[in-house]
Every structure is written in structure tokens, then in C-alpha cells.
Amino acid sequence: MSKTGILLLNLGGPETQADVKPFLFNLFADPEIIRLPIPWLQKPLAAFIATMRSEKSKRNYAAIGGGSPLRQITEAQADALKANLSDRGLDVPIYIAMRYWHPFTEDVVQQLKSDDIERVVVLPLYPQYSITTSGSSFKLLDELWQADPQLAKIERITISSWYDQPDYINSMAATIATELDRLDNPDDAYVLFSAHGVPESYVQVAGDPYQQEIEGCIRLIWQKLARPNDHSLCYQSRVGPVKWLQPYTEETLVELGKKGVKHLLVVPISFISDHIETLQEIDIEYREVAEKAGVKHFIRVPTLNTDANFINALAKMALPHLEESKVPEENTLTSVS
Numbered sequence: 276m277s278k279t280g281i282l283l284l285n286l287g288g289p290e291t292q293a294d295v296k297p298f299l300f301n302l303f304a305d306p307e308i309i310r311l312p313i314p315w316l317q318k319p320l321a322a323f324i325a326t327m328r329s330e331k332s333k334r335n336y337a338a339i340g341g342g343s344p345l346r347q348i349t350e351a352q353a354d355a356l357k358a359n360l361s362d363r364g365l366d367v368p369i370y371i372a373m374r375y376w377h378p379f380t381e382d383v384v385q386q387l388k389s390d391d392i393e394r395v396v397v398l399p400l401y402p403q404y405s406i407t408t409s410g411s412s413f414k415l416l417d418e419l420w421q422a423d424p425q426l427a428k429i430e431r432i433t434i435s436s437w438y439d440q441p442d443y444i445n446s447m448a449a450t451i452a453t454e455l456d457r458l459d460n461p462d463d464a465y466v467l468f469s470a471h472g473v474p475e476s477y478v479q480v481a482g483d484p485y486q487q488e489i490e491g492c493i494r495l496i497w498q499k500l501a502r503p504n505d506h507s508l509c510y511q512s513r514v515g516p517v518k519w520l521q522p523y524t525e526e527t528l529v530e531l532g533k534k535g536v537k538h539l540l541v542v543p544i545s546f547i548s549d550h551i552e553t554l555q556e557i558d559i560e561y562r563e564v565a566e567k568a569g570v571k572h573f574i575r576v577p578t579l580n581t582d583a584n585f586i587n588a589l590a591k592m593a594l595p596h597l598e599e600s601k602v603p604e605e606n607t608l609t610s611v612s
Contacts, residue, residue, distance in 0.1 A: 282397045305374070344554075350371060407485075439491065447542075452500060463538050465505050472512055543578055
């Protein structure tokens with residue numbers, strides 16, 4: 276019987292003020308984040324950007340407690356997933372691997388070898404595929420597997436994207452509905468889906484399916500939600516002078532204010548965990564922009580984090596590949612739907 280594990284992939288984030296600059300360097304040194312025609316310029320440019328942005332980034336992280344909570348949340352998600360699978364009678368080791376900060380992917384795959392893992396289900400914690408997120412991590416895994424004969428013996432089963440997974444869609448719809456129903460007049464609120472942006476050329480030239488999957492995800496959520504509210508999509512977190520996917524979130528907020536929107540519900544559609552983009556960019560920066568534009572009630576829908584339905588979605592994606600991980604029959608527990 277082969278020993279199967281689950282590898283959860285995520286971005287990573289600086290946990291202290293001292294981590295911010297090296298984290299930014301790691302991020303911008305990735306050619307999937309900034310594509311340059313001259314490869315040897317990648318690291319010098321990354322060092323320049325990290326130096327230029329570090330003080331502002333430190334202030335932003337200070338506003339949310341000093342660092343990113345992403346690692347702690349991802350560990351909690353891994354624990355919840357392990358408990359969900361245990362309730363199904365499955366004993367599965369779960370690993371988390373971050374792309375740009377600890378625990379680094381390069382270190383975690385060495386642990387797979389030490390634990391004698393023979394098959395690994397690779398599950399990115401990004402619902403929608405992008406070259407810049409899942410694609411970058413998959414590329415790194417390919418390089419690590421090609422360079423290490425021991426790793427090459429470990430079978431990889433990769434779940435590329437899951438923007439249309441039913442339990443995920445249900446959990447998103449339920450979370451939005453909960454926030455709408457807190458309002459005195461739920462139907463009056465405007466629902467704004469805000470996704471992390473990518474350079475427009477990645478979609479139009481490189482063929483990144485990210486925009487298509489974001490739009491498809493929103494259609495499914497809205498069908499499930501079945502509410503009459505006006506809604507739209509925008510993109511946040513752009514960096515640099517190049518053209519990114521539009522419309523931009525901050526410009527959309529100003530336009531909605533001019534149109535007389537008073538009750539605004541912001542849904543961080545591409546984020547399943549709280550991070551700097553939700554806790555600081557949306558909760559602080561965009562709230563201020565919206566209120567200055569005339570929006571009276573600015574509400575950000577919570578990210579899923581360890582929502583039970585969401586964890587169930589992760590479990591169901593992995594389940595078809597885990598049958599060999601069942602514990603002996605006498606130790607199995609009642610299955611979870």
C-alpha cells in the first residue's frame with residue numbers, strides 16, 4: 276500500500292517586520308510575477324523593488340499587527356482538513372508549502388522524502404488558476420522533481436484549479452448571504468467582487484485562464500445566491516506601470532460613490548484566507564476610498580479560512596486519490612457528507 280500525503284500550496288507572507296524586505300525580494304525575483312526579456316536582470320530588479328517598497332509595506336503590515344497571519348491560517352486549514360479526513364476514516368499526512376516565505380516549498384518536499392511519501396496530492400489554495408500563483412508553484416515543483424531522483428519516485432497528482440467546486444461555491448454563496456441578511460434592507464446593497472489583479476498581457480498574450488475562471492466563479496456563486504442585488508467585478512493590488520486587468524477596485528469604488536451607492540458589500544473573490552490584501556488593502560485603504568466617495572456602509576465579506584463547508588470542499592477534491600489511506604475497518608469513524 277502506497278503512502279499518500281496532501282501538499283497544500285500557498286503564497287506565504289512575512290510574519291515580522293524584519294521579514295518584509297526579504298519576502299518582497301523573493302516575490303519579485305520570481306519570473307512568473309515579473310516577466311523580463313533579460314533573465315539576469317531579475318534579481319537586481321527584485322532587490323530594487325524590495326528596497327523601494329519595504330518601508331511602505333512595513334507600515335501596511337504594522338496596521339494589521341506587524342505581519343501576515345497567512346501561515347497560521349493555512350496551518351489551521353491543514354489541521355481542519357486532517358480532522359475532516361480522519362472523520363471519514365482516512366489517516367493522511369498533510370503538508371503546507373509556501374512559495375515565497377517559510378515553510379518554503381523547497382524544504383517541505385525534502386520532508387516528503389524523509390516521511391517516505393510515495394504519492395502526493397498537490398492542492399493549491401488558489402481556487403482560480405493563474406500563471407502567477409498555482410502556475411509558479413507547479414513550475415517550481417517540476418524543477419525540484421527533475422533535479423532530484425528521489426523526488427522523481429514520488430507520484431504527483433495535481434489539482435490545477437477548483438473555482439467551480441460545488442461545496443466551495445456553496446460556502447461562498449452562504450457567506451455572502453449571511454452578510455446581506457445582517458442589513459436592514461438586504462436588496463439595497465451593491466455587491467462588489469474584488470479579485471487580485473494580474474497584468475493584462477498575461478491573459479491576452481500568455482493565455483492565462485485566470486480572468487475566465489474568476490468570471491465563471493462569480494456566475495456560479497450568483498446563480499447559487501439567487502439575489503436581486505446589483506453586482507460587478509473589479510481587480511485590486513496592481514503593481515508597476517504596466518496595464519493590469521480592469522476595472523481597478525479603487526476607481527470602481529469612486530464610480531459607485533458617484534452613482535449614489537450607499538450600502539456596499541465587498542467580496543474578496545480570489546482570496547480564501549485573510550492576508551494583507553483583505554485586512555489592510557480592503558479593510559483600511561479601500562474602506563477609506565469608499566467612504567470619501569459617499570458610501571455610508573462598507574462591509575467586507577469574511578474570507579472562508581476554516582469554514583466547515585470550505586474544508587469539506589478541500590476534502591472532496593482529495594478524496595478520489597486517498598482510498599489507499601483508509602485505516603483498518605475496526606478503527607473507521609462515521610463518514611461525513
